[in-house]
Amino acid sequence: MLAGRLAGRAARLAVLLAAVAVACFALMEASPVDPVDAYVGAEAARIGPEQRALIAERFGLDDPPLVRFGLWAGRVVRGDLGTSMIFNAPVTQVIASRFAASLALMASAWLLSGALGFGLGILAALTRRSALDRAIRVGAYTLASAPTFWVGLLLLTVFAVTLGWAPVCCATDIGSDPATASLGERLRHLALPAATLSIAGVAPIALHTRAQAVSILDSDFVTFARAQGERGGGLVRHRVLRNAAVPAVLLQFASLSELFGGSVLAETVFSYPGLGQATVQAGLRGDVPLLLGIALFTTVFVFTGNLLGDTTHHLLDPRLRSTSRRRAGRSRAVEVHT
């Protein structure tokens, strides 16, 4: 059962990756940015036509697009994404080391925004129509309209420039070796970008959880539990939290796409050397192999998020556990969503 589902998912991912590869390669082909110009950059004036021809030959730029796509796709299937022009290293290596830095940032922001958003959503639902509920809702709607990079600039101004509590940039202190940086030093550098990214992610989860919890509080089973004398913390814990947690977890896993987008902006504001910053660099300086690699990698990243969300849903929701009652469970779950 599980193996069958996983095989199905793997097939879907393969089709998806093939489509993304074709589409992104076509986009790169359409770009008027000359790869040789992009590679030589500021040195362009000092390079003669012979050297240009040599560079073009080395990258295989003289072949027709279809041949190049075939060669590239063949290497990708074997796990070789080519060489990054700006980092002068294999794309897989660049993505791996950059993603490790981004992962610390994204994971902490993901957990923080999830916990904070869920808590605020439940609080708003329990104090429905009060001033607190209004404040949470207005705050969440306002945050949803706030540009992530502007939030980052605000935090930077207040906490790094004015108060001096946190460093202004980078993942480690300037001049210190990234390999030997202490955990405390890393955490200090992580704090502001992670806070920026969490603030960007709180609003949807808080609003969604509030709506869920309100509909749970209005449901027949809560009315029944109340009629039987259940109230206070027990009622919230047993009836509301468990039922509201499932869609919240699902939503949080489905938000990895926005999370990565936010990390691109947060990393740019704080010069944090993660994958997001590398994406911007690749776009600015025309590093086609790296851009293609990042497109494929982030597709897998988003897909994994959705897969984990579904799996957790199955683990958390007892209605989905037994296969015989799965259909009934599905329709109930959909009902809760609407």
Add this chain to the structure above:
Amino acid sequence: MSAASDALGRLRGNPPQPVATEIAHRPLDRRRRTLVQIGAGTALIAAIVVAGTVLSASAELTDLTARRLPPSLAHPFGTDWLGRDMLARTLVGLRLSLAIGTLAATVSAVIALLLAAAAGALGRRVDTAVSWLVDLFLAIPHLVLLILIAFAAGRGARGVIIAVAVTHWPSLTRLLRGEARRVAASDYVAVAQRLGHGGWWVARRHLLAHLVPHFTVGLVLLFPHAILHEAALSFLGLGLSPHAPAIGIILSDAMRYLSAGAWWLAVLPGLALLTVVKAVDTVGENLRALADPHSVHE
């Protein structure tokens, strides 16, 4: 007191006293409030467009005697390193954002309407293809897709406009497609077909009539996303040219002067952008409340 006094009042022939929450939720009050919010939001946006047009010349005016001034009465948003008035620059930038946002939201909403109508009217195969296309576009993080398309279109103003215009349709397509399928499966469409009305008549009188309100609201609600994505791309350096008076450019310039204490360069233009996005969002949400009253009830 309410229950008892209501009962008494009924006995005496008085109508029951409305409770405070009922007054707040009376349809007329709610409707009037909705209309007021739509009017205020639209007026704010119109004022920004007018001000941005009028001030477009003075936004470029440099005054080297009035450099890096903090906010004052003469310069409510302060001045930048070349002595340019930041309020004028912000308003001109917002007008540019609104123009790009309008174009992008319109293009995306029309794509969504066409795809949804095709999915609803042209049968199951087309429907599957449209759903697959939506999934494909949602498979890559939106910002990565924007960067790829902006790069493919040669960066610059053209790149960012094309990128935000052709990437904002998937969510609206999904919504409209669901709506189209619901209408196509409804009893009254079946009745209309039995009465001898052709596919075109049904599409025009039933399908389109149902899709247009959702389309209009969706168009307005796409707007904030498009504005924010344009600003983000310009901020990253992949969008509008560094000389254009755009909010993304202003904020990216401001980043360099933050450590020198020039907080107003970043805080106030960003706040203005937030206000505009919120205003458009308010108009959209209130339009939805008018078009689809069910969505308002908790």
